[in-house]
Amino acid sequence: MGAPQSAEQPYALEIAVNQAIAACDGDLRATVRALIIANNLLEEELAHVIDFYCSSGFTRGKLRIRDLP
Numbered sequence: 001m002g003a004p005q006s007a008e009q010p011y012a013l014e015i016a017v018n019q020a021i022a023a024c025d026g027d028l029r030a031t032v033r034a035l036i037i038a039n040n041l042l043e044e045e046l047a048h049v050i051d052f053y054c055s056s057g058f059t060r061g062k063l064r065i066r067d068l069p
Contacts, residue, residue, distance in 0.1 A: 024030040 020035065021028065021031050024034055
């Protein structure tokens with residue numbers, strides 16, 4: 001799936017996973033729910049940033065970058 005990972009990346013990922021689960025008191029469904037909500041908020045924020053900085057010459061006011069496939 002992408003570039004090879006260093007030996008430290010999987011370990012850091014496991015730590016992050018354990019921290020996310022611990023933040024939700026070990027409830028895996030709550031952890032997944034929290035991560036989905038956080039991801040949606042980040043997507044919305046990114047869309048606002050892209051809309052703000054995207055050239056109107058590119059979009060001609062008819063297309064937003066987040067609407068692209």
